[in-house]
Amino acid sequence: MKLLVFAGSTRQQSFNRRLAVVAADIARELGAQATLLELADYDIPMYHAELEARGTPPDVIRLKEAMDAHPAWIICSPEYNGSYTGLLKNTIDWASSPVAGHPVWADGARPFAGKVVGMLSASNGLLGGLRSQSHLAPLLINLGCWLAPRHHALGQAASAFGDDGRLLDAGQQARVQAVVQQVLWAAERLQQAD
């Protein structure tokens, strides 16, 4: 199974980027082919309809291709003001915007529809960014994603990771693993049904 893992943060020491690494490692241990996508590697401006009318940026197409190539995703969502980040929203808005007249990307929902998505979040707060997930969930469902019922919010993230990048607490590690496992399980079954 091909799993795409990405975080809604480009911060160097981002908890969510670190959690994405943990999730990708777990997926590989479970036999999946995990791709860790860094949003910093994509040159994507703030969405602007006039800008789009002059041509969709090449990196938006590259992002759509990466998303479309993976039936399963894990999104690690930071929490800003009780919601997900502007970076994540802007990325999803561009990725879901139809490219007029394009042979593949004229359907805006194409990179999203039918994907099995697991949500994780991390914050140094006690709630672990959980509220960002409650806003992200309806957006993903609206785009045709299948959301895994399991999800996890990692609280007190500043002290959660060891020097090797792994989660120090075995219970936290197990909860992240359960999300990854469920996403892979569901994506495999959906593929079989196709």
Ligand SMILES: Cc1cc2nc3c(=O)[nH]c(=O)nc-3n(C[C@H](O)[C@H](O)[C@H](O)COP(=O)(O)O)c2cc1C
């Ligand atoms: C504008 C802003 C608003 C924030 N609001 C919240 C919040 O509502 N809840 C929370 O737990 N953390 C909040 N934080 C703290 C972030 O969780 C923290 O910056 C975290 O490190 C961001 O994720 P990252 O480490 O993956 O970059 C906020 C940070 C910023 C910059």
